Amino acid sequence: MFKKLKAIAFVAACLLAGSAGAQEELKIGGIGPLSGGGTAWGIALQRGMQMAIDEVQAAGGLKIGGKTYAPKLVMFDDQYTSAGGRLAAERLVNVEKAKFIIGPIGSPSVLSAVAVTSPANVLLLSNGFSSAILKNDAGSPYNFRVMDSTTEFAPAMIKWYRAAHPETKKVALIAPNDAVGQSVVPMLEAYYKENGFTVWKELYDRGTKEFTPLLTRMMAQNVDLLDLNSNAPGESALLVKQARQAGFKPPIWQVGGPSVDEVIDIAGPLAEGFTSLNVFDFSQPEAQKFLKTYKDKYGNSVLNAQTPVWYNATRIMFEAMRRAGTTDVTKVRDTLEKMDGYDAGLFGPVKWGGMGDYGVRHQLLLKFWIVEVKNGKQVTRAVVLPEQR
Template sequence: MKHMLLAGAVTLASTAFALGASAQTITLGAAVSQSGKYSTNGMHTINGYNLAIELINARGGVKVGDTTYKLAIKYYDDESTPARGAELAERLIKQDGIKFLLGPYSSGLTKAIAPVTEKYGVPMVEANGASRSLFTNGYKYLFAVLSTSEQYLSSAVSLAAEMAKKEGRDPSSVRIAAAFENDPFSQDVRAGVLDDAKSFGMKVVIDDSLPKNLSDMTPTMTKVKALKPDLFVVSGHSKGAATATRQMAEQNVYVPMVAMTHCDSADIVGKFGKAAEGILCAAQWAPSLTYQDDLFGTAADFAKKFKEKYGYAPPYQAAESAAAVEVFTKAFERAGSLDQAKVRDALAATDMQTFYGNIKFDKNGKNIAKPMVLYQVQNGELVVVAPTKWAQAKVVFPRKRN
């Protein structure tokens, strides 16, 4: 009996030792939506984070000072509700002792979590909160790798102006129909579109606010059918993109130019096939871009690795999430310490190229080094059509009638 106890004690002690040895891990925390209306994009976010972690660990980890650390992430499910997100951020920091956070999915959740990380001085690199207002608060611990939301659809508006000129019409004759979800992100996109429309003197003939969790936008479609606008812009995360594409086809609504956000994460090509043809999609990133880094390689390499692991082409949400982890690692290395303030300063000094794009933060923590791109669905493929520097093909205008 005594021996058994002794043996037990030895086992325990050695386990403790083993644990101590493997404790050379930096655990990042993240509350990401795995249920609720953002669950699809939450999954893309998590897959992006995990792929980055896996690659970094496979290369041996992160070297901070003289120690090499492995990376890990502690996840919680915020259920797509801001109140839960704020609670979980607090829990990660206060109860789980997490010192560094990765962002959640969506602007609303980021808005709820940023005050918490700010309060405790916890650096957060986020990849999926694009709302402009996040970066006017002078937050010191918030860093975002993506372009802000008012830039999402503005290229579509200028494209419409260009097309009007080509047809020999004045850009101010363009009539816009707009349908935006009533949430922080989409309302910001709307503000960008309205500003641009104003600068061209275009008329916004429909300006609909869509309910959250939308699965029906028949009233908007009816109006679009009656008013025949030249440009139809929609933003409502993945559900909005899917609903708009489906109902335009079902209800035979034709607009010569249609632009929306989130069509790649909603997989409108795979789900709706021909109905998606000709639709313009705003994206933070595309696999055909020429950026590269030493971890993932080129944008195309990332896309390949991602597809091998998860079995689907990476939407930009996954790419930017992976980039966020990369930015964090580089900051750890440059800081040479796991001190939160030092890591924060190292993050602020970031100026690098990743497979996802150039990353350089302004004093509010937003990335000012990367433009948006505009895709078009052409023959069942997402093809970059703007900006011209990366365009793979000319835009097809007007889009074909089905």
């Protein structure tokens, strides 16, 4: 009997030793538009996350508090809609039991997702421009914004444009008639007026493909600048193309985005002179390894500048888990709030802001680039730091 017990104990020890190196699956939810006008952004989110996950897997897994986890991306298409954002969040929280989610992109989808994730104490790293994403009744306890919003970048961009083009007097704002346009346009109108511009504005139904009637009305107003502000990449590109085809000659730019690559791809030569912000400079030396990894995995497909942003956000979240030493969501959140100074490799040290604007330091502050299309390529005009409050 004693020998039999020893044999059983030996087998059990072997099994335990074998399982010590086993990895426990860790679901990481992803929400983004994989169809519709924001598709380029959704693909950027999905691929940026997957690249960060691939990196962890290649290193032998995510080591947290003595355990090793295998992160797995569970991605849902929100179709760039409010209903889609809520449905995706409900599936991730209630069916997949995911406690960590990256995305969505766009205020309608984010606001709907937050209504699901915050009561469930699920960590959400999102990007939409509405101030209500962070300044809400819940105090934004589990929701962080990982990209500058209109509140951060617009004042600096408009001041730059006024200084660079003092002859410009009247600007047109064309935006979607949804939570995005309704929140962004009033802010932009105020910023433009503060800098001496007059403003003409009109909202359109999301999903519109034919903008010529709207553009004709705009041209009758004798504006000398068109701002595409918060339009999704597909709609921005159509507006640029159709405006130029309709004979609109003044400058077109976008205090929002990024959509530059898609505008070049769709509008072709008509994109010449288009100016916008971009959230990443792929010519930086530190970007070359990222570029090679992307091309090895995804070929020569259009690389949206949000891709490294979501890669960066995923890496920051993984580092918060490592530092917390647990996958307990509240402890990871508390650690994430104290991550200032951590350098994930592409954007420099983490800096959280937002207390003055939103009452919570959950706004990641990233430098950005103002670029202009010249001969089908992006040329950097300025490197700008966001407003910090």
